[in-house]
Amino acid sequence: MLASVASSGLVALTWQWMVSCSPSKAIKACFWLSPLLICSVGILFLIIGSASGSAIGVIAIVCAVIQSLYTCWVNPRFEYAIKILSVSTAFPPAKTTFFVVLSIMVGVVYSSLLVSGIGGATATGTEFDILFKVLILLSLAWSMQVIKNVVLITISRVKYIHFAYGADFYTGIAFRDTINHLMGSVSIGSALAPIFGVIRGSSRTIGLVAGDRDEFLFSCADCYASVAMSLGKIGNRWGFVHVGVYNKGFIQASVDTWDMFRRVGMEALIDSDLTGAFCFLSGIAGAAICALVGGIWTLAVHESYAIEVSIYAFLIGYFMCRVALAWPQACVLAYYVAYAENPQGPRFDSTIPGRIQELQRHQT
Template structure:
């Protein structure tokens, strides 16, 4: 027992010493001369840049055709004749539904601007409201969908409410630390007013694209195509809008994280060593040499990150169900492999060093794993909390557009409401990404050189270090538990093998019997407790638990 305690305490001490060593590394392992160096800036992931631009051109033409074909006159371009044989006809007009999307754009923009305006004073309260209100909002919308006889959407929103509730329950103990990190990120962003101006500018660009997108989407809703045809076209348009919105959001992510990284590196925006025109340099690199990497990462990162959050939350609540735990662990390891090459921390590396996306993601993840900060990153739920706020903003936007559509055209309420919800999510997400950029920069700086965080906010540095100690101790305890269980299983297997050999030898000497009692097993192996072992194993031949036989 004492040896066990000594081993346990020494292991904990070793884990803490490792963290202390990481925290006490050299004051400068980041070469300031390499950040934003023009010599390191080469065009990256050009293939995906070309794909994105071609996609925008092709989609823009299609959106113009869909919208103009129903603008003021039904079938203006005379393309309905190509679909008369297999799609129903409809005399709807683009301008019937376009104003509904205009409302969605206005509501989404208003919510995004309110978030940015209240960033310094009410951000923490708004994030808490998002976490606690989202489940209720999803459940209410589910009930409304069932009331409108939209059973598929009712089930979808009910499932979303259940998953949201289970996730919050699973991570409820992590929320205090998460809110602390978000509060410090908001403090950092609020000290850089130019960051919010960048967000406003990109929101205006996104609104211009949404004007074109909603024009085409309104034409599709009003078109002569049947419900199935309309839905397929809307799905394609929605995927395109999601990618375009993600690209703009991640461009802001790169710009803001690059500026925040420099501020932390040089000790403040007014430091004498701070490079001039840092924001414009970050903006120029983000929309030129690094834009291909942003387009590439925007395709996959969000989906993989969301899947990882759900698996982590579910995995923490499985308990001792070994079969289910094995299946979930397999999925978790698969997703962890993908996260190694697709994670949001890549955008900081892209902003600072101008690397390609996959290399940036791999370098960031290896940095976290080599320093132990990965345990802290895994514990943090700031990205999930911001996503909840984004989804809530999208739901409010979709509700506003859906209610107006319900009053005028009830058979189109789901089509307009769901696509309007996506518009709201993209617009609100563009405001949320400002804070997320600061969070990713804080973690990268803490892993690269902890003294940067200590110089910026000593109290926050101590809180991060203490939480990291606790997480590493927790992982160490779990590792010891697994190791002990494996050793016990190995001992049980060896014991079982020895007993089986003795029992088989006894049966061979008494060939007239095909069984042996537990009592005889104890006689063959006195005091070893083998009968209890055999009682839990049915694979051993000739052994039956018949106490009254021989």
């Protein structure tokens, strides 16, 4: 498992380097490689041969097919996604690379400690070892979200000040303020934002599946979508920008940011943005690579633990890649929020207005 942790750090560093050098190649590689890698993980689980491994393998292959279909569906949006990512990350804040590498190193060390805890729980073989492992994994998920959101708030504050006022703000000061004054909002947001994001994403999927052919399914999907929209309003990743800039609580920042998007007519633009999907699928791709490394290694050395190690490696790889991609996501969030507050700002080009006009033409 330690090899999986090390590989997750290397994959995360490589992925953030790719985004820095070529956003276009990073986006295309993410959307097209992720299904292939997930399919490879599914094949690995099928090779392991146990009943649980076969079930997970089939699920992974089905997910790979769904991801492929999704990639084909959103392919027309790639051009805008590449443009908005390129524009927003064109001038990274000072010492961004150092800050991200430091965050990844912290994640690697923390993951190594938790992996040791999982190994200890496995070795004891008590009736509570499953509970211990679940608690350790929950701790991993929340802690890595906290690390990611610290990076997100720090970088988004620096970039917001640049986009809104044309001024440069020192990354170290932004990081210090985040640690000293905003950890409460970071902690709450790290717990709520992923849950609300999953609910909102699932509501879109259900809406697409239900369609409008069956009245009962349509009404259920519409009700669920309303709940998801309400939750998304009070807890979304865009709110992290106002958390850092205005020192607001996470929920209040989320509500204010979403209301601002609605006032300036950016809701459709935000809903169609692929930045979140890019970061998620990048995490999935990195997770799949780590699962393959850990799974193949364990399959050759200790086959009975191959499934368990592969799952742990997958989770660690996912969270490490999300930490690595927090800075480009922060840049995009800051760009959108700064534009919504002042669309006539001198540091904005025609990227967003052109996309809004294109969406309006498609809706008519």
